[in-house]
Each structure stands twice: as C-alpha cells, then as structure tokens.
Amino acid sequence: MMDTADTVTFLFTDIEGSTRLAQTRPDTWPDAQERHHAILRAAVELNGGRVFNIVGDAFCVAFSNSPDALRAAITAQTTLHDEEWGDTPVRVRMGIHTGSAQRQDDGDYRGYLALSRVARLMSAAHGGQVLLSQVAEDLVREQLPPGVSLRDMGRRRLKDLIQPEHIYQAIIPGLPTDFPPLKTEDAYRHNLPPQLTRFIGREREIAEIAAALANHRLVTLIGAGGTGKTRLSLRVAEDIRKRYADGVWLVELATLTDPAGIPEAIRLVLRVSEQMGESALEVLSAYLREKQILLILDNCEHLIEASAEVAGNLLAAAPGLTLLATSREALGMRGEVVWPVPSLTVPDIRRMPPLDELACFESVQLFVDRVTLAQRHFVLSADNAAAVAQICARLDGIPLALEMAAARVRTMGVAQVAARLDDRFRLLTGGGRTALPRQQTLRALLDWS
Incomplete structure (x- = not known):
C-alpha cells in the first residue's frame, strides 16, 4: 500500500573519499563516522526533515519544503566544518532537489526521476559543497537565510539523465566557496584551444560581452585585423562555458574559401554524423534543435553573406543555440548585437605619464x-x-x-x-x-x- 505521489524535497549526502578513509584510518574512522551521523541527524531533526535511508555514510532525507532542506544542509556543513577531525577529515557533498515521489509503507520513497536526479546532483558535488537543482532554487530564492547566496553553476548534464539540470551552489558564510569543476558529464565539453600567452586587460569588455550573450542569441565582435577579436571571443567563451550544457565550440572560417562549406565545417567540429539524403545544414538543424550550446564563428568577413544565412537558419531551428561571431563587419541580421572591439588602451606620448x-x-x-x-x-x-x-x-x-x-x-x-x-x-x-x-x-x- 502506498500513498499518492507528493511533492517532496530531498537532501542526499555522502562523505567524499569514505572508502579510502575506512582503509587508511581504520582506528579513527569508526568514531569519525559516528560523529558524522550524529551531526547529520541533529541538523535534519532541527529543521523538520526525516531520514528515510542510510547506506554506509550516505544519508537520504525528505523534507516538506526546500527552505528547510537548505537550512539543514547549512547547519550540517557548518557543524562539520567546525568539528575537529584530526587525521580523519570528513568532507560531505550534498545535493537538494524537489520532485514528485510516493512514500511507501516502510517509510522509503518511490519516485525514480526525482531520486535519480538528486543522487546525480549530489554526486556532481565535492566535499563541503551544497548543490541545488533549478526547482529547488526557485523555491528557496526568496527565503534564503541571512548571508547565504546562490551561485549559478550553469546548465549541466548529469550522468544517465537526458534533460540537463541548471545547478546552483549554496554560498555559506564562513565556509569554503571555491571548488574544482563540477563532476558532470559535460564538465570539459569544448574545443577551445589552449593559449600559450597571458591574456592582458579587457576586463570591462569581457563582462559586457558575457552579459550580452546572456540576453541575446547572436553577438558579433567587429573590428580591424589584429585587434584581438578571436582571442577576446575565446576568453569570453572560457569564462561562460558553464552556461551551456552541450558545450562551447570554435568554428574557424579563415581558411575556408567556399561559402557553401560553412555548414560542413560546423558539422565536423561538432562531430555530427552525416545522414544520407540530407544536407549538412539539415543535419545540423536537427542535431542542434534540443541542444544548449555556444558556437563561435570566427572570421566571417570573407564569407559574410553565407555566414549570415547559415547563422539565421540555425538560430531559427535551434532555440537553445547562441552564436558569437567575429568579423570585420556585422552580419547584418535582425536581433544581432554588434560589439566593436577597441584597441588596447594607450598612453598619450604628448604628455609622458609617470x-x-x-x-x-x-x-x-x-x-x-x-x-x-x-x-x-x-x-x-x-x-x-x-x-x-x-x-x-x-x-x-x-x-x-x-x-x-x-x-x-x-x-x-x-x-x-x-x-x-x-x-x-x-x-x-x-x-x-x-x-x-x-x-x-x-x-x-x-x-x-
């Protein structure tokens, strides 16, 4: 006998590296695990949650609402951080998601999609990190505890889940906030070339272009040769690639001489299979239709009309596609944000500065x-x-x-x-x-x- 499905907020936790700790610290691990359990139980009870399953050191907790789940996570992480662990450091990763699930007679829950999503979300985190799904973030946004904020980690692909998840990290006062890249399927999905020289300046330009790409689907960087359009586009893409669940991809057009070859160049970069009887543009349109992706079309000027035509077709076919183009001139399309790239700041040699x-x-x-x-x-x-x-x-x-x-x-x-x-x-x-x-x-x- 099971109740009907309810909306439940789940908090899943797990000690990072627990297997290694159990093997390398056999004398102190049992005490550390016991203290961990006590801290988690106290935080859950204080905030109205219910532990419905424990597997080793992993806790599965249910709450009636998302704010309580977040408060429990904050309480637990703060206490865990302040605890003296000696040579057995306990670092706990946590995930919070709200979804539909049925509570069974034995107190466990059935709701494969919700439980799978929170489990994958927790697995994407690092020890000490608290991650929230988009649904959970929506429900806690207006009820955050004092001093707590949420960092947008972008749309990411979680293992075995078809739909990407927009992930947020809880920023908790007094606790670490910077962690390695999330352990998601798309953590490094890009073909951005490594740079051998240091990027200099352009902080304002980077911020403005990143903001433009957050609000518009086609941004074109224009300027004379040598002004750094390509390097700037790559730097911006590197900074914002976490926004795009399906990655950011550079398509270099400078050596292309045939305008008809643009779709094929994009197809090769994305490694999309050819389809018999379909053009490269048709194959791309179908492939990109459900993708969240940023394409950089670099050096469009000598193929400007063809670049504009391909860009227009792909943007119409794929609502999740964003294009960042570089060119000597604008593509001349509706909705295009044209961003002139200035030269670097220079001194006035008429008045030699100190x-x-x-x-x-x-x-x-x-x-x-x-x-x-x-x-x-x-x-x-x-x-x-x-x-x-x-x-x-x-x-x-x-x-x-x-x-x-x-x-x-x-x-x-x-x-x-x-x-x-x-x-x-x-x-x-x-x-x-x-x-x-x-x-x-x-x-x-x-x-x-």
Whole structure:
C-alpha cells in the first residue's frame, strides 16, 4: 500500500573519499563516522526533515519544503566544518532537489526521476559543497537565510539523465566557496584551444560581452585585423562555458574559401554524423534543435553573406543555440548585437605619464609581457619608458602589431624598434611560424582587413 505521489524535497549526502578513509584510518574512522551521523541527524531533526535511508555514510532525507532542506544542509556543513577531525577529515557533498515521489509503507520513497536526479546532483558535488537543482532554487530564492547566496553553476548534464539540470551552489558564510569543476558529464565539453600567452586587460569588455550573450542569441565582435577579436571571443567563451550544457565550440572560417562549406565545417567540429539524403545544414538543424550550446564563428568577413544565412537558419531551428561571431563587419541580421572591439588602451606620448601610470595601460602591459617571453629579465624602467610608450601609441594599441614589435626587441632593442616605426611595414614581419599567413606581417594583416 502506498500513498499518492507528493511533492517532496530531498537532501542526499555522502562523505567524499569514505572508502579510502575506512582503509587508511581504520582506528579513527569508526568514531569519525559516528560523529558524522550524529551531526547529520541533529541538523535534519532541527529543521523538520526525516531520514528515510542510510547506506554506509550516505544519508537520504525528505523534507516538506526546500527552505528547510537548505537550512539543514547549512547547519550540517557548518557543524562539520567546525568539528575537529584530526587525521580523519570528513568532507560531505550534498545535493537538494524537489520532485514528485510516493512514500511507501516502510517509510522509503518511490519516485525514480526525482531520486535519480538528486543522487546525480549530489554526486556532481565535492566535499563541503551544497548543490541545488533549478526547482529547488526557485523555491528557496526568496527565503534564503541571512548571508547565504546562490551561485549559478550553469546548465549541466548529469550522468544517465537526458534533460540537463541548471545547478546552483549554496554560498555559506564562513565556509569554503571555491571548488574544482563540477563532476558532470559535460564538465570539459569544448574545443577551445589552449593559449600559450597571458591574456592582458579587457576586463570591462569581457563582462559586457558575457552579459550580452546572456540576453541575446547572436553577438558579433567587429573590428580591424589584429585587434584581438578571436582571442577576446575565446576568453569570453572560457569564462561562460558553464552556461551551456552541450558545450562551447570554435568554428574557424579563415581558411575556408567556399561559402557553401560553412555548414560542413560546423558539422565536423561538432562531430555530427552525416545522414544520407540530407544536407549538412539539415543535419545540423536537427542535431542542434534540443541542444544548449555556444558556437563561435570566427572570421566571417570573407564569407559574410553565407555566414549570415547559415547563422539565421540555425538560430531559427535551434532555440537553445547562441552564436558569437567575429568579423570585420556585422552580419547584418535582425536581433544581432554588434560589439566593436577597441584597441588596447594607450598612453598619450604628448604628455609622458609617470612610470607607475604608464604600467597601467593595457598596451604597455601586453608589450612588456611579450618582450619578457624572449628576454625574461626585461622590465619597464625609466630608461626604456619613452620608447615603450612610443611603440604602444604609434601602433594604436593593436595587439597583433604589438606582439610583432615585441618579437623584434630581442634582436634590435626597444629604442631601435621605436626609431624604425616609420618603416613599420618592413619592420613588423615577426608573426609566429604557426600563425596564419595574414598574421605573419603587418601589411598582410591590413590587406586582409
């Protein structure tokens, strides 16, 4: 005999690494486990919950509402954190989810989807971390305890569950808040290339573009060649990839010459299988229809009309798709947010700033950073400040031009590089060997633009 299904909030907990602790700390583990059980039971009882199952050190708890479940988790984590564990550290991961379940005569619950989701949510956490599902977050948002907040961890795929889950982390005063990436199926789903050099500046731009992508489905970064559109798009994508359950993917169009090849290029990046009798665009439209995904279409300018057409078709077919494009010009589509990428900030060489102020300009920071890659003892000083400022200002803060100039310092010195800027087309030919042809020289760069 079972009751009808009710809406129940579940709190599942588990000690991280308990098997290892039991084996490596056989003398102290039983006492630690007993104290853990007592702390969990006290927190649950204080907040109106009911423990309906314990498997080893894993607790399964039911509450009538989400705020009580969150308060119990906070109480337990705070007490566990303050407890003196000695050489047997007890770190508990927790998950909270609200769903439909039936209470059985023996006190256990039947509700496969709800129980599976909270179990997977708990398993995605690290010791000391409390994760909430979207449903649970909706129900606690207006009733958070003082000082407690929720961090948006993005839409993530949980093991064996078809629908992704929007996950939130409880930020509890006085407790650790930063943990490794969530242990979800999509924790590292992307093809963003690793960067070999440090990203300099652009904090405001990163924040603004990230905000635009949160509210719009098509954002195009425009600017002349060498202004750093691609690098900026990759940095933004890296920062926000947790928003997209199906990942963020870079599609490079610079070497593509046939406009009709854009859908195929995207298909290859996403590793979508071909379908007999269907075009690449049709296959992509079907594949992306249920996906939460960010595509970066990089260097659209030479295929602008085809890029716009493909973007429009895919956005219409896939409501969960977001596009970040880079181009010399806008795609010219309805709903497109056009974001001009500025050069890096440069000093005014007509009024030479003090050394400490000069060091704050983004162009100076980039130039000095790149010079030190080849000359590790190089520093900005009173002796070279004027030459560095002149290089940065006369190259208009264009990142790629600054990198080419920095590459010349190793053989010519800063002063000579500054003195030869009148012949910059001959001087700046120091693009890396692995760079695209248009990035090998300043003239090629401007010809592309």
